Amino acid sequence: MLLHLLALYATFQGCYSDVNPLTAAKTPTHCNPSSTILFRVTGNIYPDGYHYLKVDLGDPPIPYLFDFDTGSHFTWIQCDAPCQKCLPAPNPPYIPVSRKLVGCRHPICDEIRYPKDHVCESPNEPCTYYIRYADGGSSLGVVINDPFPLTYTNGTLIKPEISFGCGYHQKHPDPANRPHVDGILGLGSGKESILSQLRELGLVKSVVGHCFSKQGDGYLFLGDEFVPSRAVWTPIITTNEFARRYFLGVAELYVGLYTTGIRNLRVVFDNAATHTYFASEAYATLVSTITKDIKEKKLEEVNDDDLPLCWKGPQPFESIEDVIHKFRPISLSFLENPQYTLFEMYPEAYLIVKHGIVCLGILDSVLLQAPTVTLIGAISFQDKLIIYDNENQKIGWTTANCNDPPQSQCHSILKN
Structure with missing residues (x-):
């Protein structure tokens, strides 16, 4: 563990983040941003048993695949921090862009700190997380603050810096049959969820919708533009x-x-x-x-x-x-x-x-x-x-x- 922490400090070069600044590259449009983000969803109930979406992360961008979960809150991706144990995935482990570690005393860390009763000795101590799922899969890593590019439905590209997990040790009881993804997008209502962070930044309302076709695939949105009048x-x-x-x-x-x-x-x-x-x-x-x-x-x-x-x-x-x-x-x-x-x-x-x-x-x-x-x-x-x-x-x-x-x-x- 000590050797990995030393490697971790070398990877992130002592950079810490306590804020979530927003940068944006705007595409000219003829109307105001709709504040809703729409994703195409791929997958099915049988034979795959899961659905996923793509987010272009990194520099240069790579289309990483995320399983998404309204039953959990925290978002993480397999990460080169360096990676102690990464499971088979569609893409190589993510290389953080800004290399900013979230400190142990950051408010988001209060929700996910591992161990839960750990006492932070220094504000520069990295926030360690551990999350385990009902199927026995788990992820251990550190929390980073990195650009998370998303595109509004009107074409505006935003690059908010979001706190999410840089997972360097993943486990699963059946690795060959787990969802073939790079990470999990937590869409619960907890403070640490990407939905709550985007709302805190004033970028979307805290609304998520999904639609799965019985033929397979579908769509998902963050924000309130597509909330139907009749439901x-x-x-x-x-x-x-x-x-x-x-x-x-x-x-x-x-x-x-x-x-x-x-x-x-x-x-x-x-x-x-x-x-x-x-x-x-x-x-x-x-x-x-x-x-x-x-x-x-x-x-x-x-x-x-x-x-x-x-x-x-x-x-x-x-x-x-x-x-x-x-x-x-x-x-x-x-x-x-x-x-x-x-x-x-x-x-x-x-x-x-x-x-x-x-x-x-x-x-x-x-x-x-x-x-x-x-x-x-x-x-x-x-x-x-x-x-x-x-x-x-x-x-x-x-x-x-x-x-x-x-x-x-x-x-x-x-x-x-």
């Missing part, structure tokens, strides 16, 4: 347990038009989860209901290496359209919303067709070591625009064509 909304509920999550409160579970009698589902939205996870009691009830539903529909239960509940038909299924008529919609009714807001999941938002069989893409949340939590993942967000509005503390959704990104009021420049 279903429910409040973000703040509790001690879910203080830093997108928690929608308690919901009742319906299958088709009928309640299952389960009224205590505590629901969290998290796009980085490929599948949806129901609290154990609700999962058992759902499986029992579906099993009864399909008893007369010529489906036979079969084993699969990855998903616990699958069926085959008289003929192999070629697409989800071959089988959706055999299943009913699933709905969540949010009881704390006076309008009893419904989040509907049609069969294509909870089933996966693979190798000629169909599988249930809803799992037991005991697998997340959280048996009383219901986590809605990317599979159930397909063909919906999901909006996380931290400005007004609410989450909304509406049916959308996720193959076609929205057009800006100015000329649209889509990040590729």
Whole structure:
């Protein structure tokens, strides 16, 4: 560890940052900046199991690939600091441009300092972070303050200096099957998230929206330009347990038009989860209901290496359209919303067709070591625009064509 710290100091040459200055190179346009940043999203639920976007970082710029996560806050990238252990990735480790370390006493470090109880002995001591994810992956590194180029939808290029992780030691229990990306973009509402930092700089509103097509790919935006006038909304509920999550409160579970009698589902939205996870009691009830539903529909239960509940038909299924008529919609009714807001999941938002069989893409949340939590993942967000509005503390959704990104009021420049 001591040898690595010495190398780290040599890499960053003792530069520290306590501020986030903004520089901008402007492209001439015929209207004011829209303060919204639009990204093209690549990926799918099956077979890849994740979505990613590109950000051009470095000098010269390299299109680094980021998995993005509304369930976490901190952004990091594999980094040449130097790198002790970097996992296979699309690009070489990132070389910081400004070489500014964030100090241990910086306010952002308070949110992510590792170890948490570490006492900073000097303001020049670098801020060390460690983050671990539900799939067992982790990143260890230092926090840097570096240009993070982004383009508004009207073509204005901005280069805010953002605090993010320079990860020099990454681990994953299954490196060959992890998302093939260079880092993770944390889109939670925490102070350390890129969304909060951009808002603090006055560059965007604290709003993020994503739209995943069931055919694959989609788009994501930061800012409020593309918030639809018609959407279903429910409040973000703040509790001690879910203080830093997108928690929608308690919901009742319906299958088709009928309640299952389960009224205590505590629901969290998290796009980085490929599948949806129901609290154990609700999962058992759902499986029992579906099993009864399909008893007369010529489906036979079969084993699969990855998903616990699958069926085959008289003929192999070629697409989800071959089988959706055999299943009913699933709905969540949010009881704390006076309008009893419904989040509907049609069969294509909870089933996966693979190798000629169909599988249930809803799992037991005991697998997340959280048996009383219901986590809605990317599979159930397909063909919906999901909006996380931290400005007004609410989450909304509406049916959308996720193959076609929205057009800006100015000329649209889509990040590729």
